[in-house]
Amino acid sequence: MLKIVSPIMRIVEIPMLALQRKLGINRLAWAFLLPNLILFGLFAFLPVILNVFYAVTGGDNVLLADRPNVGVRNFASLLDCSNHFDPNSCREDKFWRAVWNTAWFVTLQVGFMVGFALLTALILNRDIRARGFFRSVFFFPVLLSPVVVALIWKWILQREGVLNAFLDWTGIGGINWLVDAQWAFTWSVFISVWAHMGFYTLILLAGLQAIPRDVYDAALMDRASAWRTFRKITLPLLAPTMLVVLVLALIKGVQTFDEIYAFTGGGPGTATTFIIQYIYERGFAGAPRLFGLAAAASLLVAGVLVVLTLLQLRVSKENADG
Amino acid sequence: MxxxxxxxxxxxxxxxxxxxxxxxxxxxxxxxxxxxxxxxxxxxxxxxxxxxxxxxxxxxxxYAQETLEIEGYDSPLLAFVVTEGELAGQTVGQTRRAAGRAEVVVPANPSERIRLQADTLDPIEHIAFATENYTQLFERFNFLRFFWNSTFITVTATILMLLFNSMAAFALSKYEFRGRTTVLLMVIGTLMVPQTVVLVPLFLIVTELGMFNSLWGVIIPGAATPTGVFLLRQYMITIPDEILDAARMDKASEWKIFWRIILPLSAPAIAVLAILAIMWRWNDFLWPLIVLTRTENFTLQLALNSFQGELQTDWPSLLAMTVLTLLPIAAVFAFLQKYIATGIASTGGK
Incomplete structure (x- = not known):
């Protein structure tokens, strides 16, 4: 390994040394930053600015010069509804279906996921044997790729799959899970919780283990009941971690796409189409490619995410300070 | 016990x-x-x-059904045990089956064909792991191509990311220069711009750079991550400045200090980031889905996703491919799970 790396590094040293002589040591920092800054600039900052231009232009041309200015018309058509709670009354009904699906999905997914993650973390924090093993059992699915997660569960849930076989055996009878809109949605929430729960369990467990042991010893001396100890010590001291976990889960939840797209393709109908899939379909999958609508929708999502991220930074900062 | x-x-x-x-x-x-x-x-x-x-x-x-080599038949016959009638308990080979009736022969007397009700036959089976699903992946699909694409993207992107991010982290942790706070704020700023909300302009930029439908279109945009810079910077800050000063006394160039001193000393943090990077790139889906539209450019994830649409019923191939796709990650998990857990907990897993 070093044999390959060393010569390369030595060659890079020549221009870097020349730069160092010219700039001095401290200004050389910019040379070290340069590759990263170019990438950040090209693939993070420039897109943010360009996104605004796309959002106010129309047509299906990808080159900005060929796109006619349409002002706020993209936003207008996205937001044009006689009743925002009823997608059927909207011009872009698919957008609003995606918005409400996402809202429901995020609420349920984050609720169940954080709930189960907390329960799992509390149990893992007890005096149990083989804690490391059990921790990795719950963490394991986090590493699986979204497509693999989707296929694993599709195989189990298919018409002649193992779950239906079990239900047949118990006498309940099989169900065509992914053809029924409500079941498809329910299972989408389930596999998403299944795939990501371990990550939040890990963070919450770290939070629980950071609570000083002597606080509990003091509670034991005072003969406080387990429930009281939990409510008066564990919960308040875990609250900052919980907040971080909640906001992180929300940020990720809003961006849900991969595993559900591979799992249901957004269907049946639009039952599991979420906002990122809407953007993907408008901009890239369908014809004509409505980049303007996709960019406008992206900006709306970005607004939500920026608020959530600022909240997260603030919460983590408070945690670090407090 | x-x-x-x-x-x-x-x-x-x-x-x-x-x-x-x-x-x-x-x-x-x-x-x-x-x-x-x-x-x-x-x-x-x-x-x-x-x-x-x-x-x-x-x-x-x-399970796999056993077969019988019977004289006079070119291919082995499926083996059954008869449950009812005259032949009850005997092992027979099936020659034909249609409409609930089966034609069988007894091994001892291969010339006489006997007709039986098909439901009186019980297959003779043993536990067997069939590997055909795997071997046919290589014959029928361009599996090696997808595997290579995924591997190439993962390895290249990880190396570039480690190099660029550690250079930036070094600059941000060990130098006092004007504009450092601005750069740090910029890095935090990029945290707020997930790829999912800039897909359209990103697509334009990548196309303009000639990287549409090229593996580089996936590698380059992912090569700089704010998470990586932060993770490495937090670690490098703990390396004492005296080491650097000593090296400068010995007239080592800054670049040499970076790769001979800082990089080896940051090995634990770099290892964590490497694992994360491998995981992110190997499992990446949405961006490759947009950039790579030709089948020969597909990564394993894209191939898996497109095959489940095309071959709705071809579960044998699909299952084998899924297993092969999760295998590298499972291996990484088995050997390095301690690092992964700490790494993900300390970075927020992005």
Whole structure:
């Protein structure tokens, strides 16, 4: 390994040394930053600015010069509804279906996921044997790729799959899970919780283990009941971690796409189409490619995410300070 | 045995298990079943023959029916045991089957064909792991191509990311220069711009740079991550400045200090980031889906996703491919799970 790396590094040293002589040591920092800054600039900052231009232009041309200015018309058509709670009354009904699906999905997914993650973390924090093993059992699915997660569960849930076989055996009878809109949605929430729960369990467990042991010893001396100890010590001291976990889960939840797209393709109908899939379909999958609508929708999502991220930074900062 | 029992039942300080301990262990065992069960089922299923996969209700282990080599027949015949009638208990080879009736021969007397009701025949089976699902991946699909694409993207992007991010982290942790705070704020700023919300302009930029439908279109945009810069910077800050000063006394150039001193000393943090990077790139889906539209450029994830649409019923290939796709990550997990856990907990997993 070093044999390959060393010569390369030595060659890079020549221009870097020349730069160092010219700039001095401290200004050389910019040379070290340069590759990263170019990438950040090209693939993070420039897109943010360009996104605004796309959002106010129309047509299906990808080159900005060929796109006619349409002002706020993209936003207008996205937001044009006689009743925002009823997608059927909207011009872009698919957008609003995606918005409400996402809202429901995020609420349920984050609720169940954080709930189960907390329960799992509390149990893992007890005096149990083989804690490391059990921790990795719950963490394991986090590493699986979204497509693999989707296929694993599709195989189990298919018409002649193992779950239906079990239900047949118990006498309940099989169900065509992914053809029924409500079941498809329910299972989408389930596999998403299944795939990501371990990550939040890990963070919450770290939070629980950071609570000083002597606080509990003091509670034991005072003969406080387990429930009281939990409510008066564990919960308040875990609250900052919980907040971080909640906001992180929300940020990720809003961006849900991969595993559900591979799992249901957004269907049946639009039952599991979420906002990122809407953007993907408008901009890239369908014809004509409505980049303007996709960019406008992206900006709306970005607004939500920026608020959530600022909240997260603030919460983590408070945690670090407090 | 007694040791096992005492191991399983012992809790600290107390002699007996409290009922809450039972509930806890019950929950954890349910966890094993729910978390590992689906993956075990996938792996077992991938070793089943297509016939066995079509079977409903399915069986837990993969079985294969035994065959009989009988004189006068070119190919081996499927072996059955007769359950009723004159031949009850005998082993026979089936020559034909249609409309609920089967034509069989007894090995001892291959010339005489006997007709029986098909439901009086019980197949003779043994547990067998069929590898055909795997071998046909290489014959029927361009599997190696997808595997290579995924590997190339993962390895190249990880190396570039480690190099660029550690250079930036070095600059931000060890130099006092004007504009450092601005750069740090910029890095935080990029945290707020996930790829999912800049897909359209990103697509334009990548196309303009000539990287549409090229593996580089996936590699380059992912090569700089704010998470990586932060993770490495936090670690490099803890390296004492005196080491750098000593090296400068010895007239080492800054670049040499970077790669001969800082990089080796940051090895633990770099290892964590490397694992994360491998995971991100290997599992990446949405961006490759947009950039790579030609089949020969597909990564494993894209290939898996497109095949499940095209070959709705070809579960044998799909299952084998899924197993092969999760294998590298499972291997990484098995060997490095301690690092992964700490790495993900410390970065927020982005």
């Amino acid at each position: 007694a040791k096992v029992i005492s191991f399983l039942t012992a809790t600290r300080g107390k002699g007996r298990l409290h009922w809450t301990d039972w509930v806890s262990y019950g929950y954890l065992c349910l966890g094993i079943f729910l978390m590992f069960g689906p993956v075990v089922w996938l792996v077992l299923s991938s070793f089943k023959t297509p016939n066995e996969l079509d079977r409903f209700p399915p069986r837990f282990l993969p």
